[in-house]
Amino acid sequence: MSKLPKIIWSKIDEAPALATYSLLPIVNAFTQAAGVTVETSDISLAGRVLAAMGKAEDHLSELGKVVLQPDGNIIKLPNISASVGQLKECIAELNAQGYDLPEFPENPANADEEAIRAKYNTCLGSAVNPVLREGNSDRRAAAAVKKYAQNHPHRLKAFPENAKSYVAHMAGDGDFYGNEKSVTMDKAQKVTIALNGNALATIDALDKEVLDGTYMSVAKLKTFIAQTIEDAKKNDVLWSIHLKATMMKISDPIMFGHAFTVFFQDVFDKYADVFAELNVNPNQGMSDLEKKIAGHAKEAEIKAAFQAVVESDNPEIAMVDSDKGTTNFNASNDVIIDASMPVVVREGGKQWNRNGDAVECVAVVPDSTYAMFHAEMVADCVKNGQYDVTTMGSMANVGLMAQKAEEYGSHPTTFELEEAGKVTVTAEDGTELMSFDCEKGDIWRMSRAKDIPIKDWIRLAVERGQIEKVPVIFWLDENRAHDAEMIKKAKTYLADLDTTGLDIQFMDVTAATRFTNARVREGKNTIAVTGNVLRDHLTDMYPILELGTSAKMLSIVPLLAGGGLYETGAGGSAPKHVDQFLAEGHLRWDSLGEFLALAESLRFIGRKHNDAKLAALTAALDKANEGYLDNNKAPSRKCCEPDNKASHFFVAQYWADALANGDDAELAAKFAPVAAALKENEEKIISELLAAEGKPQDIGGYFHPDDAKAEAAMRPSATLNSIIDAI
DSSP states (O other): OOOOOOEEEEEOSHHHHHHHHHHHHHHHHHHGGGTOOEEEEEOSHHHHHHHHTTSSOOHHHHHHHHTTSTTOEEEEOOOOOBOHHHHHHHHHHHHHTTOOOOOOOSSOOSHHHHHHHHHHHTTSBSOSHHHHOOBOEEEEEOHHHHHHHHHSOOOOOOOOTTOOOEEEOOTTSSSHHHHOEEEEOSSOEEEEEEETTEEEEEEEEOTTOEEEEEEEOHHHHHHHHHHHHHHHHHHTOEEEEOBOTTTSTTHHHHHHHHHHHHHTHHHHHHTHHHHHHTTOOGGGHHHHHHHHHTTOTTHHHHHHHHHHHHTSSSOOBOEEETTTTEETTSOTTSSBHHHHHHHHHHTTSEEEOTTSOEEEEEEEOOOHHHHHHHHHHHHHHHHHOOOOTTTOOOEEEEEOOTTTOGGGGOGGGEEEOSSOEEEEEEETTSOEEEEEEEOTTOEEEEEEEOHHHHHHHHHHHHHHHHHHOSOEEEEOOTTSHHHHHHHHHHHHHHTTSOOTTOOEEEEOHHHHHHHHHHHHHTTOOEEEEEOHHHHHHHHHHHHHHHHSOGGGEEEEEEBTTSOEEEEOOSOOOOHHHHHHHHHHSOOOOOTHHHHHHHHHHHHHHHHHTTOHHHHHHHHHHHHHHHHHHHTTOOOOSSTTSOOHHHHHHHHHHHHHHHHHTSSOHHHHHHHHHHHHHHHHTHHHHHHHHHHTOSSOOOOSOSSSOOHHHHHHHHOOOHHHHHHHHTO
16 A cells, blocks of 8 residues: 555644544544544644743644645644633643743733743734645535535524614724725835834735735724714614634734723723723723722722613623623624624524623624625625525635735734824835824734735636636725735736636625625525635635534635645634533534545545545545435534534444445455444444533643543543444
């Protein structure tokens, strides 16, 4: 048997990390039969913290090298994009486990603390994706998953007659969209960003690279937020703020903090001295504020002041957890827009108030750049009613994200301006590329998109169009500075490709949403070709409406170097699933995303190396995945019913059965007794799995579990373990 490339399976956080303890032994037992080894690489938040502080190997940097190799093959599960609060909790847990780590210095007071803060900052927000995404994104629903969703439709709640829900955004008045300028470099050279002549950052710009500069006017943001509060009162709707403080780890926490301050302006004004004394940072939300004021003489008084605002004639605030009294302002990372806005649409334009009632809302999305998409999604349902899951068409997405493209790569060049004045972007040859007149506190950022990823993105869009034979829509707005540059490039590179018979169009965000939604309602499919941020928003919104979850999407990243990155859907890492598992041993995480990603990963290796045995293994996994869906073996949400562990058992059974009855004689001989044993012992195995439920679980840590304890908790069936381990 020829030696085939290995697959690297990311070790990550929370629910998918727990699932891996059960699933990976099964995966390795099967793939090794065809000569493929699956190894883990720790890019969890805890792993990244330990690496940053020199206490563990830096696996993320190593994977950054793998994605540049022609045979690089990585299955990437969802990981925590950490807020400051999560990072501090992780550090505390690691210290309790015996690691000697310094505390996170919120307000560094000296050079040593600045250095510590700089190391920890590498673990905040979207630390993983910019390193691994060395290719553009191909996200779509697998045919079997789409068919299952239509045959077993989840519930979308109807929009009320004369619905009042809407999305509010700044409409280009002082936001990132309205202030944007963009240039395409005509040669490679250093470019310096400066404020009043003082350098903020210097970058090495490439020939033909697109550079964008823009800023959020904080004064206009505050005015806008205040107006939305007044409008929500007048319109009698719930008020909510929707940002992405995880991926946009510099800009969005700041905007969140301003919204928090404006909503509770009187409280922040009255207790300004106390908050300054306690280093309260509104960007970290109410949960952090409550920790800071704990034990202070005015603690009860301050809490009462906040509660008085909540109970005043202000609009109600959307709740993260009504039972616990946790509002939209609890923490900046509690409400993540690409997950929260699909829920607004799914629930009929509603969110939950403090009584736990779903009521109509205004969703406040300050920046117009992507808010126009969400505004049209809600407006479409207000006008035309809810979607029909049994007939709706699909949106597939080709997303530009390679080499840190666009906003998600902007962290090193995002600044909260410390003084008013002129921000300039100047090339090494002295050419002033852009300039901006800003106020103190404004949020300025530069985004970048390199030419090679852009060219590959356009090629991939054409390739998908040729395969799918449906309209290919570039979501590019000629009135947005960045998009105007991208339209020029797209038209140039499309001329070099065979687009015969393809329907390729350019549309702004609102027009593209309307076009796509009209087709969705007619049961027709469409390919959306978008930039990095819209990619995230679309590939959560449409799959959540179509499939019930974005975690069931195929998420393939054909790497520029020739390898493949296979992401297990766009879902979060499901902390509530972990809470349930710790309380009662039941894990409701659905590993379908992992099953689908593994099949695509194996298929890629098999085709690239023309390996018949691996092709047979992959075809059998395809059948297993179909069986998993057709027989409805997804985990139950309820304790003492089959959960994630049982779903892994059924996939193993279906996979072994498909191999036993397949065309490869060697694999058939190897897996026939395995299939028989799994079938004969099904009742016993399920009873052993269920016997482990209904009791608290000790896995040795939330962010950094003890591997032995976690594996024992997730592999409680001795019968299943003995069959798998003997393969």
